[in-house]
Amino acid sequence: MSASSYLPPPQVPDANWALFLDIDGTLLEHAEHPDAVVVGERLRTLLVELETKLDGALAFITGRSISVADRLFKPLRLRAAGLYGLEHRLEMNGPVLAASEPADIAALAQEIEAELGVANVYVERKGPILAIHTRAAPHLLPRATQLVEEALKHLPKGYRVLAGNAGVELMPLQAAKGAAIRRFMDLPAFVGKQPIFLGDDTSDEPGFDTVNEMGGLSVRIGPPRQTSARYALSSVDQALAWLAESTGQKGDARWSSLSA
Numbered sequence: 001m002s003a004s005s006y007l008p009p010p011q012v013p014d015a016n017w018a019l020f021l022d023i024d025g026t027l028l029e030h031a032e033h034p035d036a037v038v039v040g041e042r043l044r045t046l047l048v049e050l051e052t053k054l055d056g057a058l059a060f061i062t063g064r065s066i067s068v069a070d071r072l073f074k075p076l077r078l079r080a081a082g083l084y085g086l087e088h089r090l091e092m093n094g095p096v097l098a099a100s101e102p103a104d105i106a107a108l109a110q111e112i113e114a115e116l117g118v119a120n121v122y123v124e125r126k127g128p129i130l131a132i133h134t135r136a137a138p139h140l141l142p143r144a145t146q147l148v149e150e151a152l153k154h155l156p157k158g159y160r161v162l163a164g165n166a167g168v169e170l171m172p173l174q175a176a177k178g179a180a181i182r183r184f185m186d187l188p189a190f191v192g193k194q195p196i197f198l199g200d201d202t203s204d205e206p207g208f209d210t211v212n213e214m215g216g217l218s219v220r221i222g223p224p225r226q227t228s229a230r231y232a233l234s235s236v237d238q239a240l241a242w243l244a245e246s247t248g249q250k251g252d253a254r255w256s257s258l259s260a
């Protein structure tokens, strides 16, 4: 769907819906470094209210690892697909099915850190996924991309390179948000419900496609751009206000800036 046909999504009033939430750029404003994001108390409260309202049918679908998501949203330990679906927590407060770091990815991370780490590039090691963050050194994005694309030639088959938000990620092919959403939709708390997915990034597009196929609501957060999402909200503030309205709170366009 083209950016010009964007619509704000309708309100979603009841427990017939299942809510899937991307984190960065959707629930949280972007920050210079992945550890510098701010999770406000008001957002934690909203997530708990939504989880209760939807009878448990709520999950994070994120590129972050679940352990990092837990640290950010502590003490919440919500259902989550981390690392684009390579790891899961299928029950709130339940165990995490985590993914480990293969030796060749560890070696590659060290090589890239040795070259670019000194230049303010952050190499985030996420088990089988490497995220090279160039937000603080944008001129090094082409070099970071070149390094991971070169590495693809030497790694076993089954990896791909994906443009990130101010960076680039190397990940296994099976890391995909659409498959992660489908996995949750088979669980008792989700089955028979209509999925809604809120996301902002290229890596969220397979999630939009999946909820479109399932007859759900796909909602892209951010300024207009080409996307498969059928609805749009222009900012994190708007996304949080939309979610809050479904719990009966009045709309507030400054939602996230008031929440810290």
Ligand SMILES: O=P(O)(O)OC[C@H]1O[C@H](O[C@H]2O[C@H](CO)[C@@H](O)[C@H](O)[C@H]2O)[C@H](O)[C@@H](O)[C@@H]1O
Binding pocket: 022, 023, 024, 025, 026, 029, 030, 031, 032, 033, 034, 035, 037, 061, 062, 063, 064, 065, 124, 126, 131, 133, 134, 135, 164, 165, 166, 167, 201, 203
């Ligand atoms: O799928 P998401 O929940 O949106 O996670 C995507 C990536 O988010 C994080 O990186 C991005 O956000 C950082 C904080 O704003 C920012 O500094 C960075 O430039 C962004 O790319 C996270 O660090 C990654 O692991 C996630 O894949």
